[in-house]
Amino acid sequence: MALVVDNGKSVGNAPFDVIVIGAGIAGLYQLYRLREIGLSVRVFETGGGLGGTWYWNRYPGARFDSESYTYGYSFSEELLAEWNWSEHFAAQPETLRYLNHVADRFDLRRDIQFDACVVSAVFDDAQRQWTVMLDTGERFSARFLVTAIGPLSAHTLPRIPGVESFRGQAFHTSRWPSEPVDFTGRKVAVIGTGATGVQVIQTIASQVGELTVFQRTPNWCTPLHNRPITEDEQRTIKAGYPQMFELLRRTPGCYIHNTDPRGTFEVTPEEREAFWEKLYAEPGFSIWMANFRDVLTDPKANALFSDFVARKIRQRVKDPVVAEMLIPKCHGFGTRRVPQETRYYEAYNLPHVRLVDTRRTPIDRITESGIRTSVTDHAFDMIVYATGFDAVLGAFERIEFRGPDGSSLKDHWREGPKTYLGLMSAGFPNLLTIVGPHNASTRCNIPRCIEQNVDWVAGLIRDARDRGITRVEATAGAEAEWTHHVQGLAEGMLYAQVDSWLTGINSNVEGRDVRRILQYQGGAPAYRARCDEVAANGYAGMTLS
Ligand code: NA7
Numbered sequence: 001m002a003l004v005v006d007n008g009k010s011v012g013n014a015p016f017d018v019i020v021i022g023a024g025i026a027g028l029y030q031l032y033r034l035r036e037i038g039l040s041v042r043v044f045e046t047g048g049g050l051g052g053t054w055y056w057n058r059y060p061g062a063r064f065d066s067e068s069y070t071y072g073y074s075f076s077e078e079l080l081a082e083w084n085w086s087e088h089f090a091a092q093p094e095t096l097r098y099l100n101h102v103a104d105r106f107d108l109r110r111d112i113q114f115d116a117c118v119v120s121a122v123f124d125d126a127q128r129q130w131t132v133m134l135d136t137g138e139r140f141s142a143r144f145l146v147t148a149i150g151p152l153s154a155h156t157l158p159r160i161p162g163v164e165s166f167r168g169q170a171f172h173t174s175r176w177p178s179e180p181v182d183f184t185g186r187k188v189a190v191i192g193t194g195a196t197g198v199q200v201i202q203t204i205a206s207q208v209g210e211l212t213v214f215q216r217t218p219n220w221c222t223p224l225h226n227r228p229i230t231e232d233e234q235r236t237i238k239a240g241y242p243q244m245f246e247l248l249r250r251t252p253g254c255y256i257h258n259t260d261p262r263g264t265f266e267v268t269p270e271e272r273e274a275f276w277e278k279l280y281a282e283p284g285f286s287i288w289m290a291n292f293r294d295v296l297t298d299p300k301a302n303a304l305f306s307d308f309v310a311r312k313i314r315q316r317v318k319d320p321v322v323a324e325m326l327i328p329k330c331h332g333f334g335t336r337r338v339p340q341e342t343r344y345y346e347a348y349n350l351p352h353v354r355l356v357d358t359r360r361t362p363i364d365r366i367t368e369s370g371i372r373t374s375v376t377d378h379a380f381d382m383i384v385y386a387t388g389f390d391a392v393l394g395a396f397e398r399i400e401f402r403g404p405d406g407s408s409l410k411d412h413w414r415e416g417p418k419t420y421l422g423l424m425s426a427g428f429p430n431l432l433t434i435v436g437p438h439n440a441s442t443r444c445n446i447p448r449c450i451e452q453n454v455d456w457v458a459g460l461i462r463d464a465r466d467r468g469i470t471r472v473e474a475t476a477g478a479e480a481e482w483t484h485h486v487q488g489l490a491e492g493m494l495y496a497q498v499d500s501w502l503t504g505i506n507s508n509v510e511g512r513d514v515r516r517i518l519q520y521q522g523g524a525p526a527y528r529a530r531c532d533e534v535a536a537n538g539y540a541g542m543t544l545s
Pocket of ligand 1: 152157158159191192193194215217363387501508
């Protein structure tokens with residue numbers, strides 16, 4: 001095999017057409033599509049197995065909030081026909097089995113290199129190719145580089161002194177061990193009450209000896225209403241796939257739920273209450289996605305609905321002091337990610353479950369034996385860090401991307417991401433950032449937006465190959481226009497006025513204290529239309545040579 005030579009030094013085997021970073025849902029499907037058009041592809045995956053999110057997040061209680069059958073890949077009728085989801089909202093082991101099944105069925109593994117962590121990627125303009133370096137020092141080159149690194153993959157431990165000093169067991173939820181963890185009789189602390197913390201807490205509460213939850217900010221959690229899929233439902237789901245995917249193409253977030261066209265104050269108080277009761281009894285995200293059209297934009301509508309959910313929390317939590325601690329006071333419903341729960345609030349009615357408000361009694365440090373707050377020392381056998389991710393940007397910053405003039409992507413995005421279609425950045429040719437910032441995918445039933453991103457990127461690379469084009473790059477003007485457009489779409493949205501990972505805030509990471517517009521808020525149909533228009537117009541906004 002020919003060697004690529006760089007300044008007289010061998011840098012690896014013959015270049016691939018495309019290198020993909022990440023073997024999660026996006027990377028697997030990108031590999032499938034690129035191989036289908038006859039390209040040589042190598043996927044590098046940090047994990048020891050495939051699945052991305054579903055490989056790493058194997059903590060107790062991890063499961064979908066999207067209906068299972070809306071989440072699976074849609075590209076293969078045979079796959080849709082043969083796979084039976086067992087529950088309306090499948091748990092992590094089933095999803096990981098599904099992704100492994102997909103990889104085997106389409107023979108994807110042979111192009112994936114596991115335990116391969118990419119640390120840098122440098123573009124050589126003379127060769128018109130990227131060279132990526134792994135943490136082992138090995139280097140590989142390709143004409144195109146596709147990042148499929150996920151918006152929630154760079155996990156973060158809390159910036160609290162003493163994290164390394166704890167002598168008991170400690171796990172971040174996104175680095176959960178593969179062997180079973182026994183909670184029986186143990187004193188367990190959970191730090192964090194986001195979507196992950198909620199799933200962990202409700203699952204382990206009945207297994208532990210004692211559970212202490214350290215909550216900094218409560219979230220508005222609503223019932224998931226999960227249940228098994230019956231045989232009749234299975235048949236109906238499979239027969240209805242074409243219509244369902246058609247519906248998902250029309251809704252803003254590619255969920256089966258669509259915004260109610262009515263305004264909150266256009267109906268009588270009785271109608272409103274009945275509608276909200278109905279939503280509260282419905283499965284999944286309908287309460288967030290199919291609510292009145294103004295609940296996420298009009299502060300008065302939002303406050304009224306937040307009051308409704310607060311009443312539910314008060315009804316479900318026996319101790320009124322604890323109930324008040326669990327009701328968010330500094331942000332309205334749906335302005336942060338809504339955790340979906342199953343008897344989460346009832347967990348706080350158990351005698352061995354305690355809630356600590358870390359705003360009132362901050363965590364001073366982690367000690368050898370547990371957690372020291374401003375008022376006392378708590379002893380634990382185990383600490384679970386459900387402290388989340390350096391969302392959207394973190395995974396990009398953990399790899400050093402350098403364009404042809406040596407400038408880094410991190411510097412280019414220092415004041416916030418600058419992209420074209422959330423898929424490219426000016427100054428970084430042949431780099432395609434699927435599911436990256438400013439892309440519809442981070443506000444989406446993610447596999448649906450992943451499929452759109454991947455198909456678009458595969459189309460671009462195929463067209464480039466067919467036309468003998470070896471370099472594609474977003475223009476600075478197109479990047480500025482798209483970035484401005486994305487920022488404008490977020491104006492007036494209540495979520496943009498609140499701290500959370502959706503706005504890029506993370507107290508555990510230096511510099512993540514300024515809110516950023518990270519997501520495209522125009523809805524997946526408009527995003528898809530714009531991407532299609534760009535392609536149809538000969539990749540307007542890009543230079544191709
Ligand atoms: P999230 O939603 O970012 O939640 C992290 C939680 O950890 C949240 O409650 C944080 O409180 C808390 N946290 C983080 N750092 C600290 C420190 N230093 N001290 C106390 N508490 C802390 O991550 P998840 O994993 O739950 O969910 C991420 C997404 O994955 C989720 O939205 C789904 O889409 C899938 P805070 O709210 O910042 O006050």
